[in-house]
Amino acid sequence: METPVYDFLVDYAEKNGLRAHMPGHKGRSPENRLAELFRLDITEIAGADSLFEADGIIAQSERNTATLYGSAAAAFSAGGSTLCIQAMLAIIKMEGRRIIAARNVHRAFLNAAALLGLDVQWVLPRYSGGILSGELALPDVEAALAASTEPACLYITSPDYTGRLADTAALAELCHRYGARLIVDNAHGAHLAFFEKNIHPIALGADLCCDSAHKMLPALTGAAVLHTSREEYAPLLKQAMSLFGSTSPSYLIIASLDLCNRYIAEDIRGDIAAALPLIAELKSSFAERLIFAEGDPFHITVRAAESGFCGTELAELLRSSGVECEYADDELLVLLMSPFSDECDFRRLRTALESAVSGASVREKGHRDISVKLPRMACAIREAAFAPAEEIAVEAAEGRICASVKVPCPPAVPIAVSGEMIDRDCIEIFRQYGIKTVLVLRER
Structure with missing residues (x-):
């Protein structure tokens, strides 16, 4: 597959012309190890196209992406899925639709809502062992859609942080039956289109979705794609993204998305086919000692507490063997691999995990039960997010109004949302996740 953006950058660098334009580094790096990257880092010069008004090489590369994924249109983001989420919600606001959202959203959703x-x-997922992952029940969603007196849009996160996959096809059918739209935060699922069975949200009926290419594909951090399956949304993607995105997007990030197209076209299916048996073999070797969560196979999520271990301790032991995990808490250990992980990576992970499990202290098996209820909404999200606030100890926050979402990132899943009244249940969950202070509205 052609890589028009990358080819342009290489050609421009090799001409070795005088750069009387931004950036200030002029194609030269003060550090030798970054020298080649600096040579390829440019701005919107003649022929380089412009991300939010693309009609040249960037537009060509985006069309390649849309073809690979089967989207009606695809738009590149150098601002991660955060920018895509902002744009998706802006499009829905343009339509005047009411947002119905599964509670396990990312912090970026809440900031955009503000x-x-x-x-x-x-809509509360039916959580199990924490707030990161839960099943979204179809009857709960249908009740919300049926009760809405306005045109609606359902917003879900799938895969979630642990790799759990929602029944996106069923949710899409349900939404469309009620005349609603479906948005999917697919930040963790850019690879899902390339399994033997395509399970990408666009293929399953989503109207809009975002992929963080950098999470699961060989692309630079911040590389993401906004997809739509609806032709009428195609001209709105860039319009909405330009409201929030930087006017100086990174051409290195854009070029990495361009190169990712070639990887997808030529290599990803073979890499997935090679990796899946290695993942199955790894899990099988620990079948008597560890419980793994179901979902996307590249999210190797250990239900540590249910297996009789502490996820944080396992992560520390893995680190001592040179393996850095994606996330760990008392309950879970998330090991994030990708189709680009090779056989050596999986063998090394298996060896390190064997050492960690052998060296970890054994606990009584079980998981914490967290009672998640929706706190009372005292004021609008935007009103609370922009109101005068103060930071206080979590233990002193009962009865106060949450001003700004405070969550560890990762995983950035909210406990209390701006405008909600903090209650004892919230305080207990804050405590369990090690959050000691919270921003609340200043009392008058």
């Missing part, structure tokens, strides 16, 4: 002045109706 900026756009959105009111959100929450």
